Amino acid sequence: MAETKAKTDEKTSCLDTMAKNPLYVGLVIGILAAVVQALLISAGGPEAYGFCVACHTRDVVNVAVNDIAGTKLAVAAISQNAILPMLTVIGVLIGAFVSARYYQEFRTKAGKASSYLWYLIGGFFFMVFALFMGACPYRLGLRIGYGDVVALIGVIAIIVGVLVGIKIATSLAEREG
Amino acid sequence: MAAAGWLTKDVAVIAVPIVSLLLGLLIGWLGQRSGFCSIGGFRDFFMFKHTRLLYGYLMLIVGAFVSYLVLSLITPSAFENFFWLLHKGLMPVPGAPANLALTAYILLAVIGGIMIGLIGVLLGGCPLRQVVMTAEGNIRSLLFVIGMCIGAVLFAAWISGWVVGILKSMGLA
Numbered sequence: 332m333a334e335t336k337a338k339t340d341e342k343t344s345c346l347d348t349m350a351k352n353p354l355y356v357g358l359v360i361g362i363l364a365a366v367v368q369a370l371l372i373s374a375g376g377p378e379a380y381g382f383c384v385a386c387h388t389r390d391v392v393n394v395a396v397n398d399i400a401g402t403k404l405a406v407a408a409i410s411q412n413a414i415l416p417m418l419t420v421i422g423v424l425i426g427a428f429v430s431a432r433y434y435q436e437f438r439t440k441a442g443k444a445s446s447y448l449w450y451l452i453g454g455f456f457f458m459v460f461a462l463f464m465g466a467c468p469y470r471l472g473l474r475i476g477y478g479d480v481v482a483l484i485g486v487i488a489i490i491v492g493v494l495v496g497i498k499i500a501t502s503l504a505e506r507e508g
Numbered sequence: 509m510a511a512a513g514w515l516t517k518d519v520a521v522i523a524v525p526i527v528s529l530l531l532g533l534l535i536g537w538l539g540q541r542s543g544f545c546s547i548g549g550f551r552d553f554f555m556f557k558h559t560r561l562l563y564g565y566l567m568l569i570v571g572a573f574v575s576y577l578v579l580s581l582i583t584p585s586a587f588e589n590f591f592w593l594l595h596k597g598l599m600p601v602p603g604a605p606a607n608l609a610l611t612a613y614i615l616l617a618v619i620g621g622i623m624i625g626l627i628g629v630l631l632g633g634c635p636l637r638q639v640v641m642t643a644e645g646n647i648r649s650l651l652f653v654i655g656m657c658i659g660a661v662l663f664a665a666w667i668s669g670w671v672v673g674i675l676k677s678m679g680l681a
Contacts, residue, residue: 350541353549353564359538361571363531369579369586370527372513374520377602378589379572382531384635386603388653389660396661404664407603413524420639422532423539427643430540439645450648453631454638454655455662456623462663463620463671464613465603467635468546468628471621472565474601476572478592481600481610485617492625493550500630 364473375408379477382419383470385461390416513586536640545637547628605668612680616671 349355364381372378380386390410397404410416431437442450461467464485466474471489474482515523538544542564549561580587589595600613608616628634631652633641638656641649675681 347541350538353542353544353561354567356538356542356544357564357567358571360535360544361568361573362575363534365572365575365579367527367531368513368576369583370514371520371524372511372586373515373517374524376511378511378587378592379576379601380603382535384639385656385660387528388635388656389664392657392660393664402665404661405668406664409524413521415525417528418525419528419532419535422529422534423536423636423639424532424643426533426536427540427640428536429533430537431644434541436540437645440647442648446648447651450631450651451655451658453627454652455659456655457627457631457635457652458656458659459663459667460620460623460627461635462660462668463604463616463623464600465605468565468624469568469634469636470603472546472569473572474592476569476576477590477601478594479601480593480598481613481617484614485621488618488621489547489625489628490550492622492627493547493629494554494625495622496626496629497551497555499626 360469361473361476365476371409375410375412377407377409377465379470379473379479380407380409380417381473383467383473384420384423385458385467386465386470387417387419389458389462391418391420511586511588514583535636536643539636539640540644543637544640545633547625547634548632548637550625551629605672607681608672608675609680612675612678615675615680 360382367381368378386407390406393404393406394410394416396402397406406416428437464471464481466482466485468486468489471482471485475486513520543561544564545561546565549565552558552560553562576587576590580590592601598610600617604613604616635656638649638652642653672681
């Protein structure tokens with residue numbers, strides 16, 4: 332136990348302490364998303380588009396499918412005009428993977444086969460409903476900062492969904508145990 | 509209307525993948541260290557009164573607002589419609605299916621929001637968290653991300669058309 336503690340302390344730099352605190356992480360994402368707009372908006376809209384997990388995934392996947400299959404699936408103007416779409420989500424995958432390896436937190440975690448199906452279906456519907464409003468919770472946050480009232484309604488709806496989800500999860504847990 | 513940022517259009521079209529990849533790398537690292545999650549923030553607050561993740565999400569909104577405000581004073585041409593409400597009223601920032609009535613956008617925000625909140629809680633996280641957990645070796649999250657990719661294609665190919673069709677029949681498009 333003491334040995335593990337010492338090992339952790341050794342690796343805990345000031346920068347890492349900040350990286351572990353969601354407060355700073357949220358602040359950094361918010362600031363950089365605005366900086367990205369200042370840098371890249373000449374390539375095309377929409378506004379408040381600096382960071383979005385759902386939309387940027389959509390852009391990468393749909394641009395790839397369009398190139399391969401010759402389809403014309405909708406993507407954001409900025410990803411359509413640029414030589415390659417917004418690669419944010421590819422970056423997140425690589426960044427998180429390198430970080431997990433570096434801090435020895437990478438673990439292959441398998442689940443039940445039935446749970447895979449639920450996650451596949453869940454991911455599918457998550458994307459569909461996120462694209463209903465053209466935003467994941469992060470772009471909704473950016474849009475609220477940009478002054479978009481509908482985005483605020485979206486976040487309030489997310490809170491309602493979370494409360495319903497908690498009710499369902501607790502009643503499922505009670506039934507099982 | 510062509511908004512103008514710090515980079516000219518010729519340079520920006522090349523910079524898009526580079527800048528977004530760098531931003532993603534940083535957010536991936538921070539997300540892995542902090543367990544940052546928006547929907548998880550609401551869940552932890554309502555279930556356990558934990559505010560750690562929730563404050564992270566609120567800081568994202570505050571950080572974005574202050575940065576948009578400051579940068580729009582420095583480079584107004586890159587933030588033409590900030591503060592959106594004052595320029596465009598209640599209509600949302602583009603991103604959802606185009607040319608709908610305000611009521612339709614509110615309806616989509618309410619349905620979409622409730623559903624992603626529900627799915628996020630039941631499957632243990634918002635999309636950023638799922639992507640980060642995928643990178644940490646979680647196979648279930650990998651399936652979630654694959655599901656998202658399929659959803660993106662099918663939404664653009666058919667589902668958005670159906671949604672707009674339904675809204676049209678209701679007189680909202």
